[in-house]
Amino acid sequence: MTSKPEASLDKTYQPADIEKRWAKEWEEKGYFRPRGEGAPYSIMIPPPNVTGSLHMGHAFQDSIMDTLTRWQRMQQKNTLWQVGTDHAGIATQMLVERKLAAEEGKSRHDLGRENFLEKVWEWKEQSGGTITRQLRRLGASVDWDRERFTMDSGFYKAVQEVFIRLYDEGLIYRGKRLVNWDPKLHTAISDLEVENKDQKGKFWHFRYPLADGVKTPEGKDYLVVATTRPETLLGDTCVAVNPKDERYASLVGKDIILPLVGRRIPVVADDHADMDKGSGCVKITPAHDFNDYQVGKRHNQPLINVMTIDAAIRDQAEVYNLDGTPNEAIDPTLPELFKGLDRFEARKKLVAEMEALGLLEDIEEINNTLPYGDRSGVVIEPLLTDQWFVKIAPLAEPAIQAVEKGEIEFVPKQYENMYFAWMRDIQDWCISRQLWWGHRIPAWYDEVGNIYVGQSEEAVRQKYNLGTEVSLEQDTDVLDTWFSSGLWTFGTLGWPEETEELKTFHPTDVLVTGFDIIFFWVARMIMLTLKFTDQVPFKTVYVTGLIRDDNGQKMSKSKGNVLDPLDMIDGIDLENLLQKRTSGLMQPQLADKIAKQTKKAFPEGIGAHGTDALRFTLLAMATTGRDINWDMKRLEGYRNFCNKLWNAARYVLSNTEGEDCGVQGEPVELTLADRWIISRLQQTEAEVTRHLGNYRFDLAANAFYEFVWNDYCDWYLELSKPVLWKEDAHPEELRGTRRTLVRVLEAILRLGHPMIPFITEEIWQRVKPLAGVEGDSLMLAEWPEAAKDQIDDQAIADLEWVKGVILAVRNLRAEMNLPPGKLLPLLLDKASPEDQRRLQENRIFLQKLAKLENLQLVGEEGLPMTAMQLVGQMEVHLPLAGLIDKEAEIARLDKEIERLQKDMQRTAGKLKNESFISKAPAAVVEKEKAKLADAEAACEQLKKQQQELQKL
């Protein structure tokens, strides 16, 4: 069913109904699909987390992507904006586990892997669409027919293929390495999922006794090491001192007897030890700290793991060599005392034991940071586990080059440095996760642990020639979600098949994303895409800043300052807003504070502003790559702008519907105002187009806003009234003005559509027949191209003059407190032939807009008492003897004269400067000279006027 606009537009802009109606119709009509011809243009949406809901960051990025997409589509390109969601391994698994526990009181282990996964899929089918539904409300013109999910079978094929090829090339390997371990969720997690939080911590200073009677130069029989994690003492393998540190030079190579454990460990020299920090000695625990791992590696130390996957102390340590093979030489015995204790319990006990032994030298209070799992909320433990890794170095090189060579460009440019810096010392990437929900690693093991990689057990048997006597078990781990999203641009287009889509839409044109995932996602997409397609995934990366609250604070649930984009679109009352902000808090005690804050900031809740206003605000604030402090006032301002456009359309429609608008190309006569607004329209079209091309959405939005409000509404619509309402107007004149009203409005709608799609479409449907335009939807209309030959410089200059006279009169009127509606007589003096021509041609505009009783040139009779303003050299006089406060007028002129004199002084000073005259460009000097002459002349005129007044 086609949307039918109301019989007449409502007096006030009411976005909700319009927006829902059009979103539905556009999608149903299939306007979001690629048109199938023309130059291709494509954007892949950064797949949002399937468990997520739309936040301001999404709204921001999606508004930008939609603007680009609609803009390109209107340029008649074969445009694809592809949408989809990310399976979000941990988040989804946790969500379903919680649901299962709440509803059935079962754990995932009770169900078993197969059944649990079925539950996850059920959840996904029922509830996984929240964020895509919200996307629709934003007007996102994504091709819903091609919606993708990273767990789709087609996509899984790509994931498998990539894994297998990388493995076969030796770029994927399995090994024992330190990873960020989440002891609650029992999985490795990525750096991105680790939140570092500042806290007040303790630094425990322990004495480590030297073996064999060795003493320090000071005569002590121990070294002091400090640690924030005493429990790791059990896994220490050496103590490091700085090689330049003379205090300990004699001890390097000597041994220490590790307290409580009794193990002999050496003192080694390593730069990692900071001479100025504490005693300068550092305990090294390679199996429990990332830095220590590196130190251990340099000194060929074994890895002694003392913790379980729950981060409790093991009964016996696990000891490995650096290559991951078991180390039999070191005694794995751990003290009985700590067995099975949680790390924090073990810490307390260990400190107490050390104190009892007289080995606790000091406890220092310090500020430090601790890593927390962002999902589980528990402290992350670096833990030695078997994991799968991607060798990054060979993939990184081409990825760096692609950016160096400009095949991929970052906007803004400075993010390229960030990218290079990270890519230069990139580490191998841990891609396995100990979860059930995700892409299962396509690897099988035989009984002795040999690894076979392939699509399926069958494929593996064939590939490796394994008979049925060999029993195979598939690896239980899944792949990091980022591994699959790294294939997003080409995996979603059908790769590894050579599909038409892949040929047409890859590489994609631009990726719009936040700077926080350049490393985790952008870099990985570049590496993997280059590797497998020999193409870059996208030509441009447009990096957005963060949206913060009005105080510059990050929005977060715990701060209670989150703004939901949909609440700004549809509005929300205070009660519901409070409910939303204070429920489900991690720290419920914050609820009161948040409620108070919210009541203060939004005493009446949040009003409805509509999608267009929200989008326009986001775009208008999208300056290059910096964070945005959200400002509700700007949102209101742009909602008002939509209302302005709406009402302008009402005016145009009421004056053109059912009238002769010259649609058939009948002869017309264009007024100065018509020629001027047409000229300004061309300039604006060029400007908006240029800014969109440079990703300066703020400048594009601004140029549009200014043209619509300041030129079209404030001046042109007002100037059209005297023509339309003139009793003796010619048909050609009327037709010309009506046609211009309608055509310029129609162009405005096309120009604004990518930014504010709904309101423009709604109005356009009404305007198009009047403008003689065909088409089912504004979405498919042509992007307005500026026509240089329609820019009439004379008209622009003439209209500036008209505006100048009107403004002069308004100014005088206000200065003298004359009622706005009162008709005034006006006298013009010192009018040049040019001024006289302009006056002749535009008398009616001046009379109506300045509300003049009559308008004459000063003749022989001279001037009565007047208030005067200058327009260029021409004097604009209000002859109002009875109404003018003489003294006030003289004072006003004084102020004006003073201002001019200041100006003259500065300009004259410049011109007196020899080196300015000789060195500055001639044009600049000329300009200054003219400026001085103008100011001098004006000053003279004002002084003369003052004298005249005084005489009277």
Add this chain to the structure above:
RNA sequence: GGGUGGUUAGCUCAGUUGGGAGAGCACCAGCCUUACAAGCUGGGGGUCACUGGUUCGAACCCAGUACCACCCA
């Protein structure tokens, strides 16, 4: 500690080859003028963080300082 970005009107921010400081909102005054009070008209308001340098000329280029934010260690 290293790196990046920022500091312009009360607030949020523009200012693109260095040449007369801008917008929106807020503020003040006056207006229900037949599109719009979510509006119209007029107005006030800034030592462009600070110091120095380059230049005839600096919000803009260079160096340094202070403060803020983010990234890395």
